[in-house]
Structure formats: structure tokens, C-alpha cells
Amino acid sequence: MTSPTHSNDAYPYLRAASAGVRHHTRAxxxxxxxxxxxxxxxxxxxxxxxxxxxxQLLDRLAETTRPPHPAAGRRLASAHTHLWQAASEVHAAFHLLPNSTVADGEASACRPDRLPEGPPVLTICQRHLASGHVVRRKTTPTDLRAHTTACAR
Structure with a gap:
């Protein structure tokens, strides 16, 4: 019998998400x-x-990996920080894109209640601020230097 980590159907949802990202990249x-x-x-x-x-997945993996394997846990924590930095830059790019439904002065403002799609349950700004609170509790200020959670655009 093979272990679940070597099985072809281990982590099917994660593999499906990766396949979706690959498909979108090719498209x-x-x-x-x-x-x-x-x-x-x-x-x-x-x-x-x-x-x-x-x-969030990397955060949980780092937390569960760190006690038995500290070096691997530190690497996952580092990946966690870098991924936060990537999400922060995507959030900033979101605010730099033009918005055809709002005047130019309002298009760059971080106003989740005035997004062109309406205020969904969780807008990009709300999601970013919520994940930013988690990051600030688990990451040092040095690691997050120049990456803020404030929507000052």
C-alpha cells in the first residue's frame, strides 16, 4: 500500500487549482x-x-511543520512572507488600473463600498486588510518593510 503523499489522488483540490492557474496562464x-x-x-x-x-495554506503548513522540522518550517514561513508581498503588489496594481464606471479621482481610492462590482461579501480591499492583520501578528516588521496593509491609494 502506498502512502497518501505519493498517491495520484493526494490533494486533488490543490492539484485542480494548480491546473486552473496553468490553463489560465496558457490562455x-x-x-x-x-x-x-x-x-x-x-x-x-x-x-x-x-x-x-x-x-493561508502556507501559514498552516508552516505552523504544523515548524515543531518537528524547524528548518523546513522557517522556509515555509519565509515563503509565507514572500507570498504576502506578492498579494500586496497585486492589491496595489488593482488600484492603479483604470475604472470606467467611476471618475478618475475616485478610481484610485480604496473604497470597498464603491467598487464597480458593488460591495460583495468580501472585496479585494477587505480581504487584503483581513489577511494583513494575520500577517502582522506572525511576521516581524523587518520582514514586512515597505509592504503595508493600509489602502492609501
């Missing part, structure tokens, strides 16, 4: 049918959600 590649479509706010919102969920 965005330039093709003969024309130039790729530029990124929009909805695209970055979905990407930010994905990064945030992977960030």
Missing part, C-alpha cells in the same frame, strides 16, 4: 488570433483571492 499567452486582452480589475481581484488562500 493569456500571445496567440495568432490577436493580442492578449489587458488585465482588468476583476482579473486581479480573483488572482488576489487565489494568492490569499495559498497564503
Amino acid at each position: 493569456l499567452a500571445p496567440s495568432d488570433t490577436g493580442p492578449p486582452r489587458p488585465t482588468d480589475r476583476l482579473h486581479l481581484d480573483v488572482l488576489h483571492a487565489h494568492l490569499t488562500f495559498v497564503h
Whole structure:
């Protein structure tokens, strides 16, 4: 009998999510049918959600790995910080994209209640601020230097 970590059906949802990201990446590649479509706010919102969920997964993996394997736990914690930095940059890019439904002065402001899609249960700004609180509790200020959770755009 094989162990679950070597089985072909171990972690099926994580593999499915990875396959979805690979498919999307290939779909965005330039093709003969024309130039790729530029990124929009909805695209970055979905990407930010994905990064945030992977960030949470890394946090849990680091917590469970650290006691029996400290060096591996530290590496996972480092990946956790880097992924937060990536999510932070995606959030910043979201606010830099044009918004056709709002005047230019309001488009860059971080106002979750005024997003063009309406105030969903969890907007990109709310999600980013919530994950930022978790990061600040578990990460040193030096690790987070230049990466804030405030929406000052």
C-alpha cells in the first residue's frame, strides 16, 4: 500500500487549482488570433483571492511543520512572507488600473463600498486588510518593510 503523499489522488483540490492557474496562464499567452486582452480589475481581484488562500495554506503548513522540522518550517514561513508581498503588489496594481464606471479621482481610492462590482461579501480591499492583520501578528516588521496593509491609494 502506498502512502497518501505519493498517491495520484493526494490533494486533488490543490492539484485542480494548480491546473486552473496553468490553463489560465496558457490562455493569456500571445496567440495568432490577436493580442492578449489587458488585465482588468476583476482579473486581479480573483488572482488576489487565489494568492490569499495559498497564503493561508502556507501559514498552516508552516505552523504544523515548524515543531518537528524547524528548518523546513522557517522556509515555509519565509515563503509565507514572500507570498504576502506578492498579494500586496497585486492589491496595489488593482488600484492603479483604470475604472470606467467611476471618475478618475475616485478610481484610485480604496473604497470597498464603491467598487464597480458593488460591495460583495468580501472585496479585494477587505480581504487584503483581513489577511494583513494575520500577517502582522506572525511576521516581524523587518520582514514586512515597505509592504503595508493600509489602502492609501
